Amino acid sequence: MSNTSPNTDDFINYQSFFSPQDAQPLLDFLAEFEVQYQLEEIPELLGQPLIGDHLRAKWLLRIARSDIDNVNELLSKAAEQxxxxxxxxxxxxxxxxxxxxxxxxxxxxxxxxxxxxxxxxxxxxxxxx
Structure with missing residues (x-):
């Protein structure tokens, strides 16, 4: 899932989630402010133990490095409310x-x-x- 243009080399990891549903409020927020993002499923590792696997985030939100400060400021202001x-x-x-x-x-x-x-x-x- 993403709302980005094909050139996403400058995108960096911003936050991880257990499911796309957990990420949805933040994705909606980013879309409201027209911030481009990528939501990617983290691939399973071969031979990964099953014990504790439910505690591992499986989705990664990536945003442009240039948007980090702006997104943090927007989220801080929104959170204060x-x-x-x-x-x-x-x-x-x-x-x-x-x-x-x-x-x-x-x-x-x-x-x-x-x-x-x-x-x-x-x-x-x-x-x-």
């Missing part, structure tokens, strides 16, 4: 230590996920300080 994490958001499945890891490593997550991790910890009575 949200006070409740949507009930179907995948971060609800994360444990408190996993949510803290997101906050500690914001460069590995999109700004909305970092904001949502903070909201979830607050809702669980374990605010991040």
């Amino acid at each position: 949200i006070n409740d994490v949507p009930k179907t958001h995948y971060l609800h499945k994360f444990t408190n230590p996993e949510l803290r890891d997101i906050i500690k490593s914001p460069q590995e997550w999109n700004p909305q996920d970092v904001h949502f991790a903070k909201l979830l910890l607050k809702d669980r009575g374990k605010p991040y300080e």
Whole structure:
């Protein structure tokens, strides 16, 4: 899946997802701001063990390197307007230590996920300080 032109050499990995459905809200957001992207299925590795495989993200969102700062800024501004994490958001499945890891490593997550991790910890009575 993509909304890009054929020349995508400057596209870099932005975020991974467990399913295309998990990625859809972000894809809709990117489309709203006319940001080109690619959503690619990550190929299975030969001989990969089955144990723990359900924990591995299988879809990769790629965006143009030149759009990274703009996308992060747009997501930060949009996230600040949200006070409740949507009930179907995948971060609800994360444990408190996993949510803290997101906050500690914001460069590995999109700004909305970092904001949502903070909201979830607050809702669980374990605010991040």
